[in-house]
Amino acid sequence: MESVINKPIPDTAPPEVARFLNKNLEGAHNYLVNLTRLNDIRYINKFLESANQQLPLEGRFAGCVEVSQRRKERILKKYPKPFNKLYYGADFLVKRVWPKLPYLRGSYFALTQGRNRVVSEMETYGRLYSCGFRLVDTIEHEEKLYFIAEKTGEPAYNTEATYGPLINLRRVGQHGKLFKVYKMRTMSPYSEYIQQFIYERNGYDGGDNFKDDTRITTLGQFMRKYWIDELPMIWNLVRGDLKIFGVRPVSAHYLSLFPEEFQEYRKKFKPGLIPPVYVEVPNTFDEIWQIEQRYLEAYEQAPLKTDLHYLGKAFYNIFIKRVRSS
DSSP, X not given: OOEEESSOOOTTSOHHHHHHHHHHHTTOSSEEEEEEEGGGOSSHHXXXXXXXXXXXXXXXXXXXXXXXXXXXXXXXXXXXXXXXXXXXXXXXXXXXIGGGSTTTHXXXXXXXXXXXXXXXXXXHHHXXXXXXXXXXXXXEETTEEEEEEEEOSOOOOOTTOOOSSXXXXXXXXXXXXXXXXXXXXXXXXXXXXXXXXXXXXXXXXXXXXXXXXXXXXXXXXXXXXXXXXXXXXXXXXXHTSOEEESSOOOOHHHHHTSOHHXXXXXXXXXXXXXXXXXXSOOSSHHHHHHHHHHHHHHHHHOHHHHHHHHHHHHHHHHHTSOOOOO
């Protein structure tokens, strides 16, 4: 690896990239530059954790990656039709799917040493944030994404980071207790670390989702539309973490966006598999917690009657009005 700490930008950097790096590193007291693609690094997180440990707070790290979308464009452009799509399909299965399969991923890394693997843009950002960085700036040049990240703290060292097709996510349950919700993956790996980043960049879509949430994959959009991703949550229902109808189990960050008084009130109740936003569809973010508050206040007065009433309306909206998740 070509790494430099507080030294001139390597001569191997193209002029446009060198200008980008100099612009963002000028004035930084400490910085580290590595122009090896993340795609070719065997242990990406260990590498980023090491970079983090070499830098003080507010130190900057510069690197590059070939993101999956540019890889796709490169392959489709390089080979003639229809062979380009066949090659891309095989490349996707071998370089993107195989490394994520439980019990089989070890053989992939043994054969390839992790070189030339497929990494999405959102996964890159998620890994950076999980390793104690925040994104400062990016530039694309010759099919590579060059990035500048700033150290904000220590790495999470999360050995349970979501990577495979079946994931578990920490959610706030009754009485504020954290528990793991089981779902099928619909987002890029490490997406849970950039929820705040997406919120600050895009805001909300007027409903209960982030606007233009690029963390969601194409397959993930399909699974969300038909609730396939939520099937593993039945296990949470069996375990008693959830009830059939109730407020959606949300992350600590998402909960923090609600009014503080409502946050504490919401924690008194067990979350549900089917949320009240299927009964009253929100048009703004504020409407989400207002809808939940109306439901919880009614539930507090008459639990069984309220759940049956809301459940009937939810089924009507889902199966007759075709209300869908996104």
